[in-house]
Amino acid sequence: MSDRMQPIPFKQLLNWIFTEYERFQTIFGIPAAKFYRKQGDGWIEIFGEKLGTPVGPAAGPHTQLAQNIVASYLTGGRFFELKTVQILDRLEFPKPCIAAQDEGYNTEWSTELAIGDAFAEYVKAWFALHIIQKEIFGLDERDFIFNMSVGYNLEGIKSPKVDAFIEGMKEAAGSDVFQECRKVLLEMAGQFKRVDRGYIEAIPSRICSSVTLSTMHGCPPAEIDAICRYLLKEKKLNTFVKMNPTLLGYAYVRAVFDQMGYRYVQLKEESFSHDLQYDAGVAMLRELKVFAADCGREFGVKLSNTLPVQITRGELPGEEMYMSGRSLYPLTINLAYKLASEFGGDLKISYAGGADYFNIDRIFATGIRPITMATTLLKPGGYYRLQQIAALLEPHLGERREGRIDLEKLGALAAEALADRNHRKEKRAVESRKIADTLPLTDCFVAPCTRGCPIGQDIPAYIRLVGEKKYAQAYAVIVDKNPLPFITGTICNHKCMTKCTRLDYDDPVLIREMKRMAAENGCSAYLEELKPAAAGSSGARVAVLGAGPSGLAAAYFLARAGIDVTVFDRRDEAGGTVARVIPDFRISRAAIEHDLELIRRTGVKFVLGVKDELTVEQLRAQGFKYIYLAIGAGKSKALSLQGDTGRVMGAIAFLEQFKRNKETISLGRNVAVIGGGNSAMDTARAALRVPGVEKVYIVYRRTREYMPALPEELELAQREGAVLKELLAPVELKQGALRCQKMAMGEPDASGRRVPVPVAGEYEDIPADFVLTAIGESVDTDYLARLGLRPDERGRIAVDPGTLETALAGVFIGGDALSGPATVVEAIADGRKVAAAIAARENAVVTATAAQNVGFDQTDRRSEICAKKGVLRGKDVPEAEPERCLECSLVCNICTEVCLNRANVQIRVTGGGLRQANQVLHVDGMCNECGNCATFCPYTGAPYRDKLTLFWSEADFDGSSGAGFLLRYGGKEPVFKVRLNGTVLETKLTAAGFAPALPEAVAAVIESAYTNYRYLFQV
Structure with missing residues (x-):
């Protein structure tokens, strides 16, 4: 492989242009639909x-x-x-x-x-x-x-x-x-x-x-x-x-x-x-x-x-x-x-x-x-x-x-x-859209949004269905993997959107809003047809402790497998932190109830308002074979602050009280909220709604670009009047003022974030009658210890990573209780994992929703997707969002689009056991290894190194170590030199196939390239 591109002789250049245009209505991969034809x-x-x-x-x-x-x-x-x-x-x-x-x-x-x-x-x-x-x-x-x-x-x-x-x-x-x-x-x-x-x-x-x-x-x-x-x-x-x-x-x-x-x-x-x-x-x-x-x-x-x-x-x-x-x-x-x-x-x-x-x-x-x-x-x-x-x-x-x-x-x-x-950094503050997977040699198209979602939601499918106003079907696609579409459609931190290809165009598709639209318009029709799954033959019963997102998810998937499941919670209402802490201006109780109704209709039973502390022995005595601990992490971490500590409250306690009755809260005129996450934004917005509060300050020790809060959450808080104070670390609350140590951004730590360091002798006083701390939550490890589960030095419980089973046989733990404060969708993922592990042991199967039978005309879809390529748009109303989705799992081709020299080529391949008709071939002689395709490929690999490569010369073939091929002799039975997994062989393409044989998928790509794209070999 050489990083020197080789100019194409003029005759071959013209042959390439007009042969490709005549056969495929493309030139250097650019379809005729993308040719600019003046209208005036x-x-x-x-x-x-x-x-x-x-x-x-x-x-x-x-x-x-x-x-x-x-x-x-x-x-x-x-x-x-x-x-x-x-x-x-x-x-x-x-x-x-x-x-x-x-x-x-x-x-x-x-x-x-x-x-x-x-x-x-x-x-x-x-x-x-x-x-x-x-x-x-x-x-x-x-x-x-x-x-x-x-x-x-x-x-x-x-x-x-x-x-x-x-x-x-x-x-x-x-x-x-x-x-x-x-x-x-x-x-x-x-x-x-x-x-x-x-x-x-x-x-x-x-x-x-x-x-x-x-x-x-x-x-x-x-x-x-x-x-x-x-x-x-x-x-x-x-x-x-x-x-x-x-x-x-x-x-x-x-x-x-x-x-x-x-x-x-x-x-x-x-x-x-x-x-x-x-x-x-x-x-x-x-x-x-x-x-x-x-x-x-x-x-x-x-x-x-x-x-x-x-x-x-x-x-x-x-x-x-x-x-x-x-x-x-x-x-x-x-x-x-x-x-x-x-x-x-x-x-x-x-x-x-x-x-x-x-x-x-x-x-x-x-x-x-x-x-x-x-x-x-x-x-x-x-x-x-x-x-x-x-x-x-x-x-x-x-x-x-x-x-x-x-x-x-x-x-x-x-x-x-x-x-x-x-032109501001905040528009694309995401560091990387890449997924953790290795770039495959063939069949590489992937929807990064789906891979970025902890539960692998089929995002392009339900967005297309929303666009076609098939809301019940879209809802069915969602609840096949996610029992909380109203909750996640409202407050999910939408990691999927940080992987969306449109980040490199304009703005990510409003995926969360598409989910909510599907839920609001498709829920009723879906529930009318929903029947509880038939009871399984095992007779096993499962107790889920905690009616938060993780417990609800586990119960839902277990019930769909026909397993008897009961959810216990010490609160009088289900929903966990979402229900009792997140303010109504973020999510309504009605939205939460819609998701709870779906779960009830699958056959899940609830026992709420449990006053006595449940133990493993008690639950087993009641006939529960499996126990899932989904108790959450509801304790606010304490802030080390001198002075009037009686005027300091944790965010969780404050938000619970605010949700019960904000009229009973007295914070004074000026409030300081410590923290930079979504909880801090909720706390600041809630504090602004407390009677008597005039000013709320969000105090953060780093700068805004390092804040873990979603940008839109910070924007909402600021729009409502909260004032962001960056590079300040609280020291003392005294006489209506919060004294803060001024900070500066130092060198990056192991995570890549620059470490804030104190500026010696420099302080700033912020008016504050009350301080609310939102610096994280912790797990009630004392309760876990009483159950017989001892945390390690990091406060974590040891589990089997594949099942989340603890050292106590049949006892599982997940969600915030396992990992510490995480997101709703991560909690759902844990619940699904536990449900799958239990169902597998009981030889039960989680039934699929009817949406899995939904089909689309792929030819029409490809032409529609092609029309969207390279078209930038401003933010649209949610109803228009499906038009912005590029459906990357069906058509990606990003590496071919961003290749300056046209060295990454899309070719049509049939047979070979390939799932995708469109395959990507790399032409070595046209590449100078600029790295642009590696930047935008959603995988961690680099197409110019990792895709199957066509070489123009023996020297370049021998100088490379990647998978590729070289045409040695043309004619009726062409001979190729091929390297796969570091092994080189010479093979002939005959009427019966390659001899010696090649892997089926690779053989199909090489044969298609030679048969239908001969101009690629002409230099």
């Missing part, structure tokens, strides 16, 4: 040339190879800022070199190809686009522009090989590659339907009339000025000069990042002090504008370059990387406004710096053009995203042709950027 005749003019859309890929990974440029054009890109060339070509970059999980980072800055190879790729792409625009789109007139990018110093730009590149891009007719491409096309002319020899011969040889100058950070202003003058006068090129965000100054950039949640981004002040300074930059631009006008050339700025930041969390190899994407947008758009204001709007600005679907129409409306992008195209949907962006701008193409910047619009946009949620 609008256009704009740049450098005296017509441009069909003002957008395209920035100089970077999307403009390095011919196929990348083709993919961009097909989906709507028309301005191509080609990847930067410089005298030091054939650079060795540490790999991976791209990390675009959220804000983008890279460590590569110019083309990885030799300059001559880069030139050839651009010429091949130039010809390919002319043929595609005519043959596929029926366009006679070119509507796209190539813009070369060069760097990084004057000496290098004047060198013979860079100069030859520049001159070749200005006039390519004399180059060998130009002549070869024209010759190939003339030989193929008879194969086209719309393209004839006259059209081919008329393809212009002047590829570029413009250049974007990219200089390294720290390049002296005199050097930048000299290069620009050289390009304008000597090379006669319209010129954009790329400017750096460092012009804004360290203090400004640091403050913006801190304000927007990117406090973890580490900057070096010398990156700013050693770079071009603002005043010098403005003076330089003023002189260059005059000089350009004298030369008869257009001149402007490209905003902006990437921002150098320190590698501190192992994002990429090395010590420094370059930031791009949504975090860079507030800086770049403010720099644009600042510079444009210096010139009264008379400054041409080419833009790149976090442009995407959510802001690009507003950027364009200011008069900025063209607009290029990279980071948004690195994310799921990939090149498809350009189609939506181009379509969004199309109605505005005829507007504002005079070329001045609208300072009023740009100023408003710059001001809005700092508060725009789309």
Whole structure:
């Protein structure tokens, strides 16, 4: 395996394009449905040339190879800022070199190809686009522009090989590659339907009339000025000069990042002090504008370059990387406004710096053009995203042709950027969407939301059913694994949403709301048909101690298995903490009762208000063979606080009292809530509703990005008036004030969270008449000890991890009682596990709901899912949410979408015992191991290493250790060299199959690739 991609010869490139298009209506994996086809005749003019859309890929990974440029054009890109060339070509970059999980980072800055190879790729792409625009789109007139990018110093730009590149891009007719491409096309002319020899011969040889100058950070202003003058006068090129965000100054950039949640981004002040300074930059631009006008050339700025930041969390190899994407947008758009204001709007600005679907129409409306992008195209949907962006701008193409910047619009946009949620860290605070499973060689499609759910809910299935308004069926899918759809549809911490693919688009699907919608609309119809499961033959009885979520779940699944089960609880009502602690403004009693009714109707019996402490011996004496301890963790942990400790109360006790009767509570005017979890948010919101309370402060020792509370819960608390006080640790409550030690974020601990450390001698006093502590809950280990269960040094009870059975035979423990405070859905998972263990011992089976028979037309679904790919949307009303679900378990293909070079290929495979017709094949020769597919693959693996790989050369095959194959000889019975599990063999494909034989699934993939996708082998 090599990290060097291999350019595809022009004839093979064309064969690939048109063979794939004819057979599958796709080109480099992009379906025709994602081709951008203009609805009108609008256009704009740049450098005296017509441009069909003002957008395209920035100089970077999307403009390095011919196929990348083709993919961009097909989906709507028309301005191509080609990847930067410089005298030091054939650079060795540490790999991976791209990390675009959220804000983008890279460590590569110019083309990885030799300059001559880069030139050839651009010429091949130039010809390919002319043929595609005519043959596929029926366009006679070119509507796209190539813009070369060069760097990084004057000496290098004047060198013979860079100069030859520049001159070749200005006039390519004399180059060998130009002549070869024209010759190939003339030989193929008879194969086209719309393209004839006259059209081919008329393809212009002047590829570029413009250049974007990219200089390294720290390049002296005199050097930048000299290069620009050289390009304008000597090379006669319209010129954009790329400017750096460092012009804004360290203090400004640091403050913006801190304000927007990117406090973890580490900057070096010398990156700013050693770079071009603002005043010098403005003076330089003023002189260059005059000089350009004298030369008869257009001149402007490209905003902006990437921002150098320190590698501190192992994002990429090395010590420094370059930031791009949504975090860079507030800086770049403010720099644009600042510079444009210096010139009264008379400054041409080419833009790149976090442009995407959510802001690009507003950027364009200011008069900025063209607009290029990279980071948004690195994310799921990939090149498809350009189609939506181009379509969004199309109605505005005829507007504002005079070329001045609208300072009023740009100023408003710059001001809005700092508060725009789309660019704040909180929008995607999830560190990783990955699941713990290893990436399979075949059949890899998975719904990460389902894997992220502790009970494995069939989320895409019930969301689709909700979208089709089949609510009873959706409810049935849910309760097959979850007996508490109203509770979890209201207060679940929805870990599923932290795995949702749409996190890398816009916002996760509102999965919890979909569950609640199914419950509210489907419960009654389902319950009308529900019959208790028939009693099993074992006669075993089970006692469940605790009527909270875990106990209720265990009882429900046991009853569905036909096992006699009784739930005991010392409270007078079932529901556990959910019922007695969580405030009514979070969940109503009616919602809880709906779930309890489902459980009762399965045949579960309840004994509530138990006053005497039950023991294992008593329960066994009553005939219970199995006992499940689901007693929860209802004791608030104590806070070490000096002073008036009589004015301190635990959150659980407070919330119980609040739920019984808030009128009986007296907290004073000012309340401090200590903690950063969901319980703290509930406590703060409840305290605000207590009579007499005027102000509530949430005191947290870390910063908000480290808070375990769900972001929406904090947002609700703040919206209702709670004030968040970060980096404070309570010390003493005295005379109506809570004295807090000021904290600072130190180094990360083993979990990756930065440890708060005291700031010596610095304190802050917060008005507080009462303190409520929400720093966690603990288990009543004294009761467990009386039952005969001794906790270990961590306070945990030893259990069999597969069954949760304790050292006492037939006695199980789960939920909060086992693990400490956890979530409702984790408690349900424990209850299910215990029920399954008991049912297995009694040879009983938990009956499936009728929903398991629900079926869908997979062909229609695939086309619907494809239509959603690459389409970003803002937050919708819940009724529209099913349209946002990408149904990843049926169609994933993320690794093919995010592959810049199109090295991950989706192919159709039948037979071989495969569950999925769509399989992913990796083409080694097109891959440079940038790592982007590994970033977005939901598994822990990397598709470029772990998927079945097609090799183009023996050397690359032998240099790899992964599973893959090489075509040794073609023909009627082709011979392949195959490696699986480290073993290499040579096998022939005959009419009877492979000899020697291969694993069935692998054989099917290789045979399908060779039979139906032969163009993949042609290089």
